Structure formats: C-alpha cells, structure tokens
Amino acid sequence: MEVLSSRLIVRPRDRERSLRFYRDVLGLAIAREFPGGTVFFLGQGFLEICGLGGPGPSPDQVLWLQVRDVRTEFERLRDQGVTVLVEPTRQPWGLDEGWVADPDGLRIALVEIPADHPLRLDTREL
Structure with missing residues (x-):
C-alpha cells in the first residue's frame, strides 16, 4: 500500500466548541474547510473535525x-x-x-x- 496522505477524523459532540478548542486554544492552522467540517494541519498529518459524535x-x-x-x-x-x-x-x-x-x-x-x-x-x- 502506498499512503499518499492521512488524517485522524474526530466526531465531536459540539462541533463549534471543538473548533474553538483546536483552532483558538491549541492554535492549529486550518488546512481546509468544507460544509460541516474543518481539517487542521498536524505536522505531517491532518486532523478533521466533522459530524456529530456520541457520548x-x-x-x-x-x-x-x-x-x-x-x-x-x-x-x-x-x-x-x-x-x-x-x-x-x-x-x-x-x-x-x-x-x-x-x-x-x-x-x-x-x-x-x-x-x-x-x-x-x-x-x-x-
């Protein structure tokens, strides 16, 4: 398998609260935004915040x-x-x-x- 890119996908309970945490508190830079989701740079990888999660x-x-x-x-x-x-x-x-x-x-x-x-x-x- 040749992996070209990777990301961790997190489905938060409150998307806006999680966006504020990763963007404003941790200070992660945004790589991409799309309806319902935001992708952050994580050094050599990515973190995607999208959808709604469980407990x-x-x-x-x-x-x-x-x-x-x-x-x-x-x-x-x-x-x-x-x-x-x-x-x-x-x-x-x-x-x-x-x-x-x-x-x-x-x-x-x-x-x-x-x-x-x-x-x-x-x-x-x-």
Missing part, C-alpha cells in the same frame, strides 16, 4: 502531538482552562510527556523530544 471518545483513542517545549505549552494551555490530565514528566523511554483533554475528553499527549534523545541524534558514522 465521548474511547480511552483507547489518543492524539499524539510533538511540540518544541512541552512545559511552555502546558503553561499556556492551563492559563486557558484546558483540562490537564498528567503534568509533563520525563518518561522511561526518554521523552518528556504530558497529557491534556479536548472538550469531549479525547486524550492528547503533548511530547517534547529532548536534545540528547536517540530520535534527535545523528547515528550515522562520519
């Missing part, structure tokens, strides 16, 4: 967002009243991770990759 997301569904400075983002989001689930901490796998929730309870992992983490090191021999 809430599964706890197995998670949005993972890599950010430059996780602690700064947490301060900003906390100041805007975002629900903080877990404060940022260094995980055993070496990433700095914290968790927040969107208005419907979708868990969002905010992750910073430290400068000395293997994901940021050039392991090629010179």
Whole structure:
C-alpha cells in the first residue's frame, strides 16, 4: 500500500466548541474547510473535525502531538482552562510527556523530544 496522505477524523459532540478548542486554544492552522467540517494541519498529518459524535471518545483513542517545549505549552494551555490530565514528566523511554483533554475528553499527549534523545541524534558514522 502506498499512503499518499492521512488524517485522524474526530466526531465531536459540539462541533463549534471543538473548533474553538483546536483552532483558538491549541492554535492549529486550518488546512481546509468544507460544509460541516474543518481539517487542521498536524505536522505531517491532518486532523478533521466533522459530524456529530456520541457520548465521548474511547480511552483507547489518543492524539499524539510533538511540540518544541512541552512545559511552555502546558503553561499556556492551563492559563486557558484546558483540562490537564498528567503534568509533563520525563518518561522511561526518554521523552518528556504530558497529557491534556479536548472538550469531549479525547486524550492528547503533548511530547517534547529532548536534545540528547536517540530520535534527535545523528547515528550515522562520519
């Protein structure tokens, strides 16, 4: 399979409330709008908010967002009243991770990759 593009589709209980959260609170840029839906840029992917959802997301569904400075983002989001689930901490796998929730309870992992983490090191021999 050759994948040309991808996106996560979220069906919120209140579309306008979720649009305000992703656009105004998280500050995601809009890639495309269409009747009944909005697509946001997510780095190398997309997030689509459309339709109407049921009582809430599964706890197995998670949005993972890599950010430059996780602690700064947490301060900003906390100041805007975002629900903080877990404060940022260094995980055993070496990433700095914290968790927040969107208005419907979708868990969002905010992750910073430290400068000395293997994901940021050039392991090629010179």
